[in-house]
Amino acid sequence: MIRTLAIANYRSIRELAVELHGLDVVTGENGSGKSSLYRALRLLAECAGGASGNIVGSLAKDGGLSSTLWAGPESISEAMRRGEVPVQGTVRREPVNLKLGYSGDDFGYLVDLWMPTPSGSGFDPETGRPRRSAFSLDPEIKREQVFSGMIARPGSLLVDRKGNVAKLRGPDGEWTELSRRLDTFQSMLTEISDQDRAPEVLQVRDAVRSWRFYDHFRTDPDAPARQAHIGTRTPVMHHSGKDLAAALQTLREVGFERQLDAAIEHAFPGSRVGVAVTDGRFSVELRQPGMLRPMQAAELSDGTLRFLLLTAALLTPRPPELMVLNEPETSLHVDLMPALAELIVQASGSSQMIVVTHSEALLKALRDSGAAHEHVLYKDLGETRIKGLGTLEGPPWSWPKR
Template sequence: MLKSVTLENFFAFQERTTIELNPGVNLLLGINGSGKTAFINALRLLSEGIVGDGLNKLINVTWGGFDNIVNANNGENRKDFFKLQFVFSAEMVKRRIQNSRFETDLKYEIVIHSKGMQDYSVEETLESIPKKQAQKPFSYLINKDGKGRISVRDGKPQNRNACIQLENYSGDLKDKELIASQALDRKRYLPIYMFRQIVFQMAIYNYFDTGILKVPPFYSPEKRLTHDGTNLPYLLVQIRRDDEMYKKLEDSLHNVNPNYKELYFEPYASQLYLSLKERNIKHPIGINFLSEGTIQYLLLLSIFYNKNRGKIVALDEPERGLHPDMIKSVGDMLKFAAKESQLIVATHSPLLLNQFELDDIIIFEKNESNAVTIRKTTEDDFPENDGPMLPGQMWLRGQIGGKRW
């Protein structure tokens, strides 16, 4: 669904940098600090800003203020803004979002200006991208510091063919938050509502603290894994109701653990305790006694073998904590999920890379100015190679970049 993301002055990204994305698998490859997590953070800002806890909490609480986010390569002369632009494919949106009525690609841009350590202003635009150069884009939303114009339906709300026009707005709006998160009237602000439905289909995962998962969680009705994974037991119970998905999940567990028998769910007051049963062991093994790798693997299974995983899934280093012989199974999960979802996955695993094509890999590097640069390679770039091209081996040999030497 995402065709491209453009970043400027955002964490490790200094100059305006556009990253083109595949509709299926996108593997982000590069050394530590090369910008992979910064790219995933751009997706997180979009998701949190529109359908999550909001910009202010993310910028000032989670990330510690504007100065921690804006690129610092220019020292005292650094710019006082950062900019993110997201282009969505109308064709892919129609395939994956029910009742989408966008006929042309969408461009959504966010610009955050500094007004002090804990203060900032917001610019925001949502517009169509014309199919022909002679045509002008149509703006669904123009926001500058809480004031601007927004598209509304002209006519009776129940009229499906009511035309969309722009009107001025201001008033009781939070100027530190995105207008796309606040225009909630589905009938009046239909295009904004539909765009928010697209963003709602994003699931962003940075890092799982498996320590907090060892405490039985309270009930959660969420249909996909939360960003911290704390709803894992309740989500697995939901997936168990889907015979096809649960069979794939259990087959994967059998594949990496031949002694696996079943997952066991035990009510604990108003909480739910997850355990794992193994052959020839009398008692279930509680989650607080499971290895970090086993818990990480269960988290991955609950993401990728869940039909409600989201249409855009971003994940940082899924191989973290896993034994190398489990990586083949992770690749199988990604390939399965990519049939219905766009996947954006940062990795340092050559074994995972070997399961995909060079076209699936986006290479992150740093230039002489310590700014992020992006490139891609194809098999055509290596005419001298004889035989199958394994991206993981090519990466370790330094053929495709993404290494220090």
């Protein structure tokens, strides 16, 4: 299980280390930094080759590193916090960079990205001057580490990457070169695949790649979940929900029928979800009390369809190591929150869960379960912080020096 999530210099998060407990709920007022924490976690997953393939590509979609970096001063004094002096910048002591990492029961991982000064791409043979690269705004991965334990200490490091070079620590404590040809825009988690020499890198990569993110399922009239699709066995629903019908049918056929029917009964008493199959194309239908025919996916309300999508995601027969839900309450009626909370708590028995929400009804239902640990975010001089956690409190964490 992930025990600590650490983020530095991402949007409103200047420096944050969050202790995780298995089922963690992140909440706070609008603009408190919930979305920043969620997006930072998705960026961390991209280091292992997520949906976008690499973290630099994901940052480009976010507007580039320069637009995602912390915009406040490098440090905020207590006098600034008390309002005795205005918030102002000082002479920088550290480089401009974005740092992400986590530590867990087995291994930890961290990455440090920075914006290099514009450099050449070889030399122009005619002028003899450095040739500027067209990709000069791309950030570079400056440092990566895989370590054991809760903190990346010198004695706990297993693999250490600096720039293009990665070194491996042997059983005798001696460092040997693992690779010196790493691309600065690719994580070593995707570049190194030596099972014999560096199995820890592959273990971290496989663990991070197993993380699943579900964020604002589409429920508009043209949403993929409302359309019929060719069905194949689907133990893991796609993040878009396009294979919802196949995922629901898979749940029935692999022994999850009772859990599926119970979830639908809790949310919509007397109803039962089914799957119509025509020429190999699967589509969702919902039978409801008093109706002479099942309601087709195109007829379902946004909230009903979204609940079915969340049900298929949370009841997965192939649970990930970590599942993250971002504002799952969107479009759902307040009366559905107890049923959704029950599904989340049930899923936390086989997957670590992080839920980002601002729904008081969902928060109450999760609190009542006694299984959730709550993190309330707030802004202090533009900086995202956790209520009840002092500046020097929180889980231990250490970023490596350059």
